[in-house]
Amino acid sequence: MHAVCVDEPGGPEKMQIRTVPRPEPGPGEVLVRVHATALNRADLLQRRGLYPPPPGESEILGLEVSGTVESVGPGVNGAFVLSQRVMALLCGGGYAEFVCVPEQLLMSAPNNLSLSEAAAVPRPGSPPFSCSRVQEGEVVLVHAGASGVGSAAVQLVRLLGAVPLVTAGTPEKLALAKTLGAAHGFNYREDDFAEGVKQFTQGTDTHLSNELMQNLKYNCVDSSLGRQRSRRDPGLRWRVVLGAERLMFGAGRALGAVRDIRGGAVQGDLLKRLLSKRGQLLCSLLRSRSLQYKAELVSSFSSRVLPHFSGSPVLLRPVIDREFSLEQVSEAHQLMEANGNMGKIILNVINEHLQA
Numbered sequence: 001m002h003a004v005c006v007d008e009p010g011g012p013e014k015m016q017i018r019t020v021p022r023p024e025p026g027p028g029e030v031l032v033r034v035h036a037t038a039l040n041r042a043d044l045l046q047r048r049g050l051y052p053p054p055p056g057e058s059e060i061l062g063l064e065v066s067g068t069v070e071s072v073g074p075g076v077n078g079a080f081v082l083s084q085r086v087m088a089l090l091c092g093g094g095y096a097e098f099v100c101v102p103e104q105l106l107m108s109a110p111n112n113l114s115l116s117e118a119a120a121v122p123r124p125g126s127p128p129f130s131c132s133r134v135q136e137g138e139v140v141l142v143h144a145g146a147s148g149v150g151s152a153a154v155q156l157v158r159l160l161g162a163v164p165l166v167t168a169g170t171p172e173k174l175a176l177a178k179t180l181g182a183a184h185g186f187n188y189r190e191d192d193f194a195e196g197v198k199q200f201t202q203g204t205d206t207h208l209s210n211e212l213m214q215n216l217k218y219n220c221v222d223s224s225l226g227r228q229r230s231r232r233d234p235g236l237r238w239r240v241v242l243g244a245e246r247l248m249f250g251a252g253r254a255l256g257a258v259r260d261i262r263g264g265a266v267q268g269d270l271l272k273r274l275l276s277k278r279g280q281l282l283c284s285l286l287r288s289r290s291l292q293y294k295a296e297l298v299s300s301f302s303s304r305v306l307p308h309f310s311g312s313p314v315l316l317r318p319v320i321d322r323e324f325s326l327e328q329v330s331e332a333h334q335l336m337e338a339n340g341n342m343g344k345i346i347l348n349v350i351n352e353h354l355q356a
Contacts, residue, residue: 003060003096004329009049012330012337015061023058023093023100025073030080030101035067036119036323037094038148039336039345042287046092047333053092054288062094063287065101066109066118067349076103085109089122089298091287095329097349104295107302110310113318120318120344121309122298124152136161141197145182146173148344151319154180159308159315165200167193169339176342180319319343 001022004015025031043061045051053059066087069080080086080103087109093099109118140157144150145166157164158181166177167188174185184200186193286294308315321341324332326349335341 001097002326004062004326006047006059006061009047012047012333015047015329015333017327017329020060020096022098025071025076025100027073027075028103029073030076030086030103030106031070031072032065032067032086032088032099032101032106033070033350034065034094034097034099035115035348035350037062037065037347037349038119038123039332039347040064040123040148041336043095044333044337057091058093058099060093060096060099062092062096062099063090064088064119064121064123065090065094065099066115066121068115070098072103073100079103080106080108085111085115085118087118087122089294095326095347102291102295104291105298107298107306110306112310112314116323116346116348117318117320119346120148120320121306124148124318124344138162139165139183139197139201141165141167141193142177142182143167143188145177145185146319146342148319148341151177151180151343152316154182155316156305157181159305165197173342176319321345323348 001020002017003020005018005020006014007016008014023031040063042051042063046053046061064087066085069082069084069086071082072080085108086106088099088101088107089105090099090101107122109115110121113121140153140162142150142153142157142164143166145154145164146168150166150168154164154166154177164177164182166174166182166185168174168177168185169187169189171187174182174187177185184196186196286297305316309317319342321343322332322335323346326347329347332345332347336345
């Protein structure tokens with residue numbers, strides 16, 4: 001099969017399409033013919049040699065795909081049939097014509113979405129859903145609100161009955177976030193968004209409880225702060241969620257307590273301030289989690305969130321910035337590195353008009 005290979009760590013030019021052995025499904029695995037995959041910031045890090053896959057996982061880039069079932073390995077229980085349209089959460093291997101996926105990490109692709117659109121669903125939706133705990137009535141600040149994860153988070157916040165606020169770096173990105181349901185947006189290049197959030201929530205004297213969703217991608221603002229008023233508790237409680245990429249590389253901007261984290265080192269009085277506000281610092285990681293954890297996440301996401309992509313009315317939609325062919329993978333990486341995208345960037349392995 002053809003796959004994107006990284007000959008040596010470095011820039012986008014280091015990626016080349018090579019012919020490599022086609023994988024064969026093992027026990028409990030399904031072989032998927034990949035129609036499309038989507039870029040993630042982790043792909044950029046892995047290409048640079050900064051974020052290797054977990055032991056035993058594919059060295060090929062790509063953390064989510066859509067496609068069709070090509071064959072099944074021993075022990076697959078028959079929930080998926082040949083040629084069925086599916087999408088999957090991966091540890092790697094998506095930038096290729098075929099990939100083997102544990103049966104538990106497969107999801108049926110919504111019928112109303114093209115396979116290119118379906119490739120944009122698994123990873124943006126699953127991480128924020130997994131750690132959100134957002135409750136009805138909360139106000140949630142989503143940083144990088146027009147990114148792939150951010151645009152999904154805004155919609156999920158609305159779906160859960162909370163009120164999303166966003167930060168972004170351009171008026172166009174703020175406008176997109178508002179079309180997705182953001183109540184207000186702040187240009188972090190120009191606005192004091194921390195002060196803006198206080199004004200929106202009527203200041204820190206209103207009784208706030210905080211909830212963080214996450215946008216954990218390199219080069220992005222990577223934490224999101226939610227606040228809820230409580231008549232019984234006049235305090236300010238913080239739950240700060242950070243991911244591996246934030247802690248490793250410290251890229252981007254963050255709000256409040258996480259301002260003092262740079263490159264994985266804690267500076268200043270972060271812990272003191274968390275303590276004074278009865279805060280919690282939560283670290284989240286998905287790629288290297290156990291198969292059981294990810295299977296439970298996929299199952300919960302499939303039952304609770306996925307129906308809203310095709311229900312009546314449709315409450316969730318994937319946001320896609322641009323589509324590239326697999327041969328244009330370097331150009332796609334350049335676009336993401338320049339922060340030029342609003343929503344997901346798609347690599348089409350098989351052109352849509354050729355799909356069966």
